[in-house]
Amino acid sequence: MDYDVAVIGGGPAGYVAAIKAAQLGGRAVLFEKDVIGGTCLNRGCIPTKTYVKAAEYLHHIENAKTFGISVDVGSATVDMPRLVAFKDTVVKKLTGGVASLLKSNGVDVVKGEAKLEDENTISSGGKKWTAKNVILCGGSVAGRIPVSGIDHPKVLTSDEILSAREIPRRLAVIGGGVIGCEIATAFKAFGSEVTVVEALPKLVGTMDGEISDSILKTFRKNGIKVLLNARLESVSDKNGSPVLSVGGEGDIESDAVLLSVGRSADITCLGSMSAKIATERGKVIADDHMRTNVKGVFTAGDAVAGAPMLAHAAFKMGEIAASNAMGRDEKTSLKNVPACLYTIPEASSVGLAEEEARARYDISVGKFPMAANGRTLASGEREGFVKVIIEKKYGEILGVHMVGESAAEMISEAAALMDMEITAHEAADIIHPHPTFSEAFMEACADALGRCVHLPAKK
Ligand code: NAD
Numbered sequence: 001m002d003y004d005v006a007v008i009g010g011g012p013a014g015y016v017a018a019i020k021a022a023q024l025g026g027r028a029v030l031f032e033k034d035v036i037g038g039t040c041l042n043r044g045c046i047p048t049k050t051y052v053k054a055a056e057y058l059h060h061i062e063n064a065k066t067f068g069i070s071v072d073v074g075s076a077t078v079d080m081p082r083l084v085a086f087k088d089t090v091v092k093k094l095t096g097g098v099a100s101l102l103k104s105n106g107v108d109v110v111k112g113e114a115k116l117e118d119e120n121t122i123s124s125g126g127k128k129w130t131a132k133n134v135i136l137c138g139g140s141v142a143g144r145i146p147v148s149g150i151d152h153p154k155v156l157t158s159d160e161i162l163s164a165r166e167i168p169r170r171l172a173v174i175g176g177g178v179i180g181c182e183i184a185t186a187f188k189a190f191g192s193e194v195t196v197v198e199a200l201p202k203l204v205g206t207m208d209g210e211i212s213d214s215i216l217k218t219f220r221k222n223g224i225k226v227l228l229n230a231r232l233e234s235v236s237d238k239n240g241s242p243v244l245s246v247g248g249e250g251d252i253e254s255d256a257v258l259l260s261v262g263r264s265a266d267i268t269c270l271g272s273m274s275a276k277i278a279t280e281r282g283k284v285i286a287d288d289h290m291r292t293n294v295k296g297v298f299t300a301g302d303a304v305a306g307a308p309m310l311a312h313a314a315f316k317m318g319e320i321a322a323s324n325a326m327g328r329d330e331k332t333s334l335k336n337v338p339a340c341l342y343t344i345p346e347a348s349s350v351g352l353a354e355e356e357a358r359a360r361y362d363i364s365v366g367k368f369p370m371a372a373n374g375r376t377l378a379s380g381e382r383e384g385f386v387k388v389i390i391e392k393k394y395g396e397i398l399g400v401h402m403v404g405e406s407a408a409e410m411i412s413e414a415a416a417l418m419d420m421e422i423t424a425h426e427a428a429d430i431i432h433p434h435p436t437f438s439e440a441f442m443e444a445c446a447d448a449l450g451r452c453v454h455l456p457a458k459k
Helices: 012-023 038-042 045-067 080-104 178-190 209-221 268-273 311-325 354-360 374-378 407-419 424-429 439-448
Strands: 003-008 028-032 108-111 114-118 121-124 127-136 140-142 170-174 193-197 225-227 232-238 241-246 250-253 256-259 263-265 297-299 339-341 346-351 363-369 385-391 397-404
Touching: 003 012, 003 114, 003 311, 012 028, 012 038, 012 080, 012 127, 012 311, 038 045, 038 080, 045 080, 045 178, 080 108, 114 127, 114 268, 127 311, 170 178, 170 241, 178 193, 178 209, 178 256, 178 339, 209 225, 209 346, 209 354, 209 385, 209 397, 241 256, 297 311, 339 407, 346 407, 354 363, 354 385, 354 397, 363 439, 374 439, 385 424, 385 439, 397 407, 397 439, 407 439, 424 439
Parallel strands: 003 028, 003 127, 028 108, 127 297, 170 193, 170 256, 193 225
Antiparallel strands: 114 121, 121 127, 140 263, 232 241, 241 250, 339 346, 346 397, 363 385, 385 397
16 A cells, blocks of 8 residues: 555645644545645635624724724725735635645645545546545535526625625625625625525524524624525526526625525545445535444545534544544544634534524523623623523533624633533633633623623512
8 A cells, every 4th residue: 555544635624634644653645636725724714714804904993983093984995906915825824834734744745636446546637546544525615506597607606706806886695604694794894785695584594593683683783684584586687797586575686696505515536436435415424433334434524424514623523534544443522513603793602502402401591791791892892692501400501602702712612611511600610811701601601500790680
């Protein structure tokens, strides 16, 4: 065999798997058809965060008057080519960093599209390599829907809109999920008139209902038009611009459309093994060791059935797959994977949503509004809350949901405590620095136990 471990796909699952295999003493090779770093670094998490940061600057400029700072708000505009150039610099730095990590660990990188020939053979560009174990990390691509006119040139996916050099005057977003909400936030701040078309009765349907309600309220307050229970029926063209026909809502004319209706797994790397490797609705089935049904073939990342399509979940799956490919016996649990939404303000979640928790347990819910948090008020903000859902008898923390400044940073504490099975009684006793946003988590734990000092007494 040429290698101990061959990894197909160099996104967050794949590059971590290759490095881990090398760290464990394996000879590792990584195949990547595009730029190392996958969707997260090149077309997803990182690029969007540069856009949302720009939107935050604009938000702060608008709020500056609250602090007695005089700025000409009207003159604050975004130079899109410069923002795209900045985003590209950040992406290049990070993808270059990953390439050097691979090099420093002695991982061989092959540029080209790779496919499985059999469980030990990978082919790419007419050449073949053999490996004792293979880890499939093909990732995902933007999903499409079979609607007439959807191939209009101005219907873009997140891949394309993150390189657009112009700000559309009118942007329509199909799908009010995570991608749709983050991009709607950014482009609204940049000056677009934004309309979000969502088929479900709520935005970010994967998150707790109160987060969805809060994001909806903020969007509407900021002038983002949101159509719920709205299904796209067709796309037509009017003088080169796309027009959406939406059931019950009529026509929506726009200058650009973002299609953000979910992502589909890319399992083309299964190649000749596609009939042998078990899949479920286009995704690879894996056990808690990240093993597929074929011995020596592992998988990790967005292409794994039932796993969240999140880079941090992919990192963990990649590590576990590589450890097991190198002969260890490690399990992964994706029970407490936090999810973050980078809107303004941010939102984050870990564990069960209130609706799910209520159906399964006898629960108590604690909630602390950010409008009662000193650091939030001192920052000129007041939006958001921290909600903690606990199981009544022992105080086990079942779910934590947040909206507010730095919510994406704050969720790690909740995830860590839940992983360590710390109860709400213990969490409410942890001394948190004051004034911080994170105090709100401790206060919400105390509220779930009926002993929050910084909320009015409940009758
Ligand atoms: P999503 O599943 O979050 O949202 C897609 C939305 O589109 C859903 O609300 C769905 O109801 C709606 N939809 C589907 N068909 C529709 C139609 N015909 N008309 C109107 N609405 C329709 O998917 P996404 O936002 O595309 O994101 C894809 C993946 O990427 C997600 O799994 C997400 O976790 C991940 N992601 C994560 C982050 C983050 O962690 N901050 C950011 C971006 C993407």
